[in-house]
Amino acid sequence: MSSSIEVLRVLMEGVKTTLSLLIISAIFAYCIALVAGLGRIARVRVIRYVANVYVEFFRGTSLVVQLFWIYYALPVLSQMIPFIPTLNLSSFWAGVIAISLNYGAYASETVRSSILSVGKGQHEAAIALNMTRFQRMRYVILPQAIRMMLPDFGNNLIQMLKSTSLASLIGLADITYVGMIFRNTHIDLGMTVFAMMLVLYFLLAIPLIWLTRWAERVASRGVVSE
Known part of the structure; x- marks a missing residue:
């Protein structure tokens, strides 16, 4: 029992x-997703092109490699480019940037598809009310689309929680990192460490699972029909 308490005390430090990494990454990821999703359906071709390149690049490459590039390669590249200050990101902010950009790319597809799922009748009704394009998006399209985004956003949040463990590869002292360090110095407690890490991640995921189910209930109420 005393060994389990010791393991729990160590893991709680991470x-x-x-949680900090998850919350900050989620905020940035969903902001990026909204901008990129709107960019992919923009009328301006350049904006669509830039948004598509961003989305396909971050969806098509590994999050682990992105973490390594942001944490290890960017500082080196910044030193090679004149008139640009050297980037020395901490492991925490490197993790935030990588996770935000990666999951923002995935979530942008949810934004795009949800906006396009709003019926044409809603667009026509807004036009009949003499609304501008911005007003139509803000007051008519987005409120309906957001309800459809909620379930996928909840699932992305759960996936994001699990992906935070990858930040341990760049030295961030999260649950996985402190657990592995403790396990390496206490080989006899290896099974206990892994079991408690599993339980901790599950306990952190439970509120997110409830949140996702709530979002599904909200979305199931439907949007205004044509």
Whole structure:
């Protein structure tokens, strides 16, 4: 029992870091997703092109490799480019940037498809009311589309929680990192460490699972029909 308490005490030191990484990454990821999703349906070809390149690049490459590039390669590249300050990102902010950009790319497809799913009748009704394009998007299209985005956003949040463990590869002291360090110095407690890490991640995921189910209930109420 005393060994389990010791393992739990060590792992709890990484819980705060994991939660901080998750919350900040999620905020940035969903903001990026909204901008990129709107960019992919923009009328201006250049904006669509830039948004598509961003989405396909970050969806088509590994999050682990993105983490390594942002944490290890960017500081080196910044030193090689004149008139640009050297980038020395901490492991925490490197993790935030990589996870935000990666999941923002995936979530942007949810934004795009949800907006396009709003019936044409809604667009026509807004036009009949003499609304501008911005007003139509803000007051008519987005409120309906957001309800359809909620379930996928909830699932992305759960996936994001699990992906935070990858930040341990660049030295971030999250649950996985502190657990592995403790396990390496206490080989006899290896099974206990892994079991408690599993339980901790599951306990952190439970509120997100409830949130996702709530979002599904909200979305199931439907949007205004044509």
